[in-house]
Amino acid sequence: MKQQFITGKNHQGSQAVRVGNLILVGGIMSLNERGEVTGDDIATQTRNCFETLKRVLAEAGASMTDVVKHNIYFQCDGDQASVQNFLDEVDQVRIGYFTDPGPTTTEIRVGLDRKGALIQIDAWAVVGEQKELLSPPGHWGWRKKLPFSQGWKVGNMIFTGSQRSLDQTGTVLGEGDIEIQTDHAFRNLDTMLRAAGGDRHSLMKQNTYFRFFGEGREVTDYWEKMTNVRRRYMSIPSAAGAGLRITGFPNVNELIQVEGIGVLGDDKQRLQPENHWDWSIPNTQFTQGWRIGPWAFIGGQISADNKAKAVGSDMETQARNVFRFIRSVLAEGNLKESDVVKLFVYYAADGDWDQIAQTKAVIDRVQQEFYPTPGPVQTSFRVSGFAFEDLLIEIEAFAVCRD
Numbered sequence: 001m002k003q004q005f006i007t008g009k010n011h012q013g014s015q016a017v018r019v020g021n022l023i024l025v026g027g028i029m030s031l032n033e034r035g036e037v038t039g040d041d042i043a044t045q046t047r048n049c050f051e052t053l054k055r056v057l058a059e060a061g062a063s064m065t066d067v068v069k070h071n072i073y074f075q076c077d078g079d080q081a082s083v084q085n086f087l088d089e090v091d092q093v094r095i096g097y098f099t100d101p102g103p104t105t106t107e108i109r110v111g112l113d114r115k116g117a118l119i120q121i122d123a124w125a126v127v128g129e130q131k132e133l134l135s136p137p138g139h140w141g142w143r144k145k146l147p148f149s150q151g152w153k154v155g156n157m158i159f160t161g162s163q164r165s166l167d168q169t170g171t172v173l174g175e176g177d178i179e180i181q182t183d184h185a186f187r188n189l190d191t192m193l194r195a196a197g198g199d200r201h202s203l204m205k206q207n208t209y210f211r212f213f214g215e216g217r218e219v220t221d222y223w224e225k226m227t228n229v230r231r232r233y234m235s236i237p238s239a240a241g242a243g244l245r246i247t248g249f250p251n252v253n254e255l256i257q258v259e260g261i262g263v264l265g266d267d268k269q270r271l272q273p274e275n276h277w278d279w280s281i282p283n284t285q286f287t288q289g290w291r292i293g294p295w296a297f298i299g300g301q302i303s304a305d306n307k308a309k310a311v312g313s314d315m316e317t318q319a320r321n322v323f324r325f326i327r328s329v330l331a332e333g334n335l336k337e338s339d340v341v342k343l344f345v346y347y348a349a350d351g352d353w354d355q356i357a358q359t360k361a362v363i364d365r366v367q368q369e370f371y372p373t374p375g376p377v378q379t380s381f382r383v384s385g386f387a388f389e390d391l392l393i394e395i396e397a398f399a400v401c402r403d
Contacts, residue, residue: 025122026342027379166184223388273328
């Protein structure tokens with residue numbers, strides 16, 4: 001399948017890629033042509049981001065009406081009122097770019113990797129395909145009316161926004177209880193898949209975002225507690241995906257959200273290399289990747305051994321191990337790095353902005369060994385941590401067979 005890469009004016013690499021009727025847009029921030037952040041307020045930065053998205057889509061032969069999924073990654077300090085005011089300003093801008101019903105939406109609080117950046121967006125769009133709105137009756141709702149959707153079925157693909165532990169008025173259910181909130185979020189994801197004519201076996205990519213600030217062994221213990229609930233809703237074998245500890249959500253009382261992409265059909269190949277890293281819970285039947293039709297979903301790869309213990313204490317070692325693991329998963333599907341069209345890079349970086357820039361530079365340098373410029377499109381941001389202790393980086397990949 002032919003790949004068409006689009007390079008933005010303020011982006012050194014590829015900013016979007018079109019493969020067939022599918023368009024993937026990498027992370028967009030409010031940057032000028034020198035790559036510097038522009039705009040001191042969230043309204044200006046949001047408008048700049050969506051204007052860039054609009055332009056990039058046009059270069060790919062699409063428009064904002066073709067967007068089926070978009071994510072907001074934002075950096076905001078403060079209490080619930082501060083976060084809510086921040087997102088209200090984001091909404092006032094972005095609702096002007098979408099008609100109702102619009103794309104799915106996910107909003108998570110993270111760390112961005114440019115000083116002064118407040119927001120980053122990315123998107124999936126589909127051109128020229130019949131779309132079916134997924135809106136199950138009695139599903140959870142937002143606290144205010146927004147032109148966004150719970151999910152879309154496009155051809156044989158299913159796109160869901162973040163599924164949350166909320167009632168129909170946007171009130172958090174199970175406040176303070178990760179097990180209750182996990183159960184609600186995954187039950188809602190299950191409902192979305194069934195609304196599209198599929199089930200949990202249709203889920204190819206599943207991202208779990210959760211809030212937890214413990215340290216050491218507490219990290220793995222918390223993940224296992226949450227995952228013992230998640231497993232009730234996971235197929236055997238499961239979807240590929242990532243588990244990311246983040247700063248928070250639009251509602252400070254939320255502990256977890258989950259989103260996913262599914263593909264209908266039973267003709268698929270599980271990508272599960274031997275002698276690979278493994279999870280801390282034995283016999284979980286979790287999956288490293290799936291190939292279905294022309295698509296390959298590579299779950300979040302980490303630098304770990306077969307007991308989920310981190311390998312390497314520095315970013316360079318861990319990043320190189322992760323890219324090697326991605327290569328191994330791709331090879332299971334007779335794919336290679338040149339088939340990868342998008343990377344999702346999640347990493348931990350503390351310190352001042354110079355230190356953060358140095359950490360990202362290390363990742364970029366190692367990435368160049370595997371993906372020479374211009375390389376795949378990319379979304380990257382800083383997280384609070386991962387499923388297991390001592391990890392520094394996790395990377396997902398999406399590949400397209402050229403046959």
